[in-house]
Amino acid sequence: MRKGNRSGAAQAPDGGRPLWRQRDFAVFWGAQTLSVLGDSFALIALPLLVLEATGSVARMGLLTAVGGAAAVLAAVFAGTVVDRVDRRRLLVTCDLVRMALYGVIPLVWAFGPRIWLLYTVLPLCEAVGMFFAVGYVTVVRGLVGTGRLTEANGLLNATAAAAGVLGPLCAGLVAAWTGPAAAIAVDAASFAASAVCLRLVRLRARAGDDMPAPARGTVGQDLRTGVAFLRHHPLLRSLTVLLFGFSFLTFGLNDLVIYHLKHDLGHDDGAVGTVLGAGALGTIAGSLLVARIRRLFGFGAAWIGATALCGLACAGLGRADTVPAVAGLSAVFLAGVGVAGTCSMSLRQEVTPEHLLGRVTSAYWTLQYSAAPAGAALLTWAAERWGTAPAALTAGATCVLLALTALVTPVRRA
Known part of the structure; x- marks a missing residue:
C-alpha cells in the first residue's frame, strides 16, 4: 500500500461546486499564491544583485543558466520521488528548504556582495523547486478531478500571475529603497507561509492506492518509463519537441527585459518591477x-495561436523604447504563455495514468528544459555583443516558425 494521502474519490471531488468553495483546493490555491508572490521577489532581486555587483547581462544570463541546469538535473530524479512518497509531505519539505536557502542570502549580503553565494543558492533552490513543481502537477488532478483540470490550472495560473503583478512591483520598490537583498528575505518568508497552508491540505487517494506499489526501478529506468510514454503518445511527443525549442529560445527573456530597461533605456529598479508586474x-x-478558448477553438488552435503570439511579442521587445511599450509586449508574451502552458499541462494531466504522472511529468520537463540553460546563456551573450533588438528579433521569429511547424504535427489535429 502506498502511504500518506487521504481517502476520497479522485474522479469527481466535491461534486460540481465552484472550485473556490472546495476547502482543500482553496487552501492549496492560497499556498501557491503565497509561494509565487515570494518567487516574484526573487525573479527581480537575484538578477538585480548580479547586475549591481558586476554590471554584466552575460553574468545575469549565466546565473539563470546555472539555475536552469540544476532544475533539469533535478527533473531526472523528481518523478521517481514524487510517484513513491507522500506528496503533501514532499511539498511542505520543499517549501521549508527553499525558505532556509533564500534566507541565507540577505544575512550574508549584509556583510558585502558575495556573487559565489548566488551561484550556490539558486541552483539548489531551482533543484528543490523542480521536485515541488512535479509534485504540484500530480496533486491538482486529485483535488479537482480530470474534468475540471483546465479550469483549475487556469485559476491557479491566474492568481499566481496576480501575485506576480504585486510581487515585481513591490520587489522593485523594496530593491530601490533598501537594496535587492531585502527582497530575497520576503521570498524566504513566503515559502514559510506556503508550507503552513500546505500542512492543512487533505489530499485524496491516488487512483490505484489500494493496489500493491510497483517494483522500484532505478532512476534511469523510471526516466525511461516516462520517456517511453511520451514517445508512444503522438501528441505529447510533438509537444515535447516543440517546447524544447521554445524553452531554448525564451528561457533568458526575463534577463533580456531587465537588461534592456536598465542598460538600453536607463531606467531604475522601480521601472523593472513596474514592467514585469504589468x-x-x-x-x-x-x-x-x-478554458473558454480551448472549448471554442480546440487544443491545437489554442496552443499554436498562443505560441505564435509569444513569438511576435518577443520579436518586438528589443525595439520597444518606452516603459509602456515594453510592458505591453511583455503582457502579450505572457498571455500567450498562459494559454499555451495551461493547455499543455492540462492535456498531460488528462491523458497520463495516475501511477505514471510523476515520472511522465519529470521526463517531459527534463526533455523540454534540457537545452534551456544554454539558450539563456546564448541569448544574453548575444544581447551584450550585438544588442537586445537583434537578439530578441531572432528569438521571436524562430518562435513563430515553431508555431507554424506545429501545423504539420498532431498538435493541429488535437
Whole structure:
C-alpha cells in the first residue's frame, strides 16, 4: 500500500461546486499564491544583485543558466520521488528548504556582495523547486478531478500571475529603497507561509492506492518509463519537441527585459518591477480565458495561436523604447504563455495514468528544459555583443516558425 494521502474519490471531488468553495483546493490555491508572490521577489532581486555587483547581462544570463541546469538535473530524479512518497509531505519539505536557502542570502549580503553565494543558492533552490513543481502537477488532478483540470490550472495560473503583478512591483520598490537583498528575505518568508497552508491540505487517494506499489526501478529506468510514454503518445511527443525549442529560445527573456530597461533605456529598479508586474497582467488574462478558448477553438488552435503570439511579442521587445511599450509586449508574451502552458499541462494531466504522472511529468520537463540553460546563456551573450533588438528579433521569429511547424504535427489535429 502506498502511504500518506487521504481517502476520497479522485474522479469527481466535491461534486460540481465552484472550485473556490472546495476547502482543500482553496487552501492549496492560497499556498501557491503565497509561494509565487515570494518567487516574484526573487525573479527581480537575484538578477538585480548580479547586475549591481558586476554590471554584466552575460553574468545575469549565466546565473539563470546555472539555475536552469540544476532544475533539469533535478527533473531526472523528481518523478521517481514524487510517484513513491507522500506528496503533501514532499511539498511542505520543499517549501521549508527553499525558505532556509533564500534566507541565507540577505544575512550574508549584509556583510558585502558575495556573487559565489548566488551561484550556490539558486541552483539548489531551482533543484528543490523542480521536485515541488512535479509534485504540484500530480496533486491538482486529485483535488479537482480530470474534468475540471483546465479550469483549475487556469485559476491557479491566474492568481499566481496576480501575485506576480504585486510581487515585481513591490520587489522593485523594496530593491530601490533598501537594496535587492531585502527582497530575497520576503521570498524566504513566503515559502514559510506556503508550507503552513500546505500542512492543512487533505489530499485524496491516488487512483490505484489500494493496489500493491510497483517494483522500484532505478532512476534511469523510471526516466525511461516516462520517456517511453511520451514517445508512444503522438501528441505529447510533438509537444515535447516543440517546447524544447521554445524553452531554448525564451528561457533568458526575463534577463533580456531587465537588461534592456536598465542598460538600453536607463531606467531604475522601480521601472523593472513596474514592467514585469504589468506584464504579468497578460498571464492573468490568458489563464482566466484559457478554458473558454480551448472549448471554442480546440487544443491545437489554442496552443499554436498562443505560441505564435509569444513569438511576435518577443520579436518586438528589443525595439520597444518606452516603459509602456515594453510592458505591453511583455503582457502579450505572457498571455500567450498562459494559454499555451495551461493547455499543455492540462492535456498531460488528462491523458497520463495516475501511477505514471510523476515520472511522465519529470521526463517531459527534463526533455523540454534540457537545452534551456544554454539558450539563456546564448541569448544574453548575444544581447551584450550585438544588442537586445537583434537578439530578441531572432528569438521571436524562430518562435513563430515553431508555431507554424506545429501545423504539420498532431498538435493541429488535437
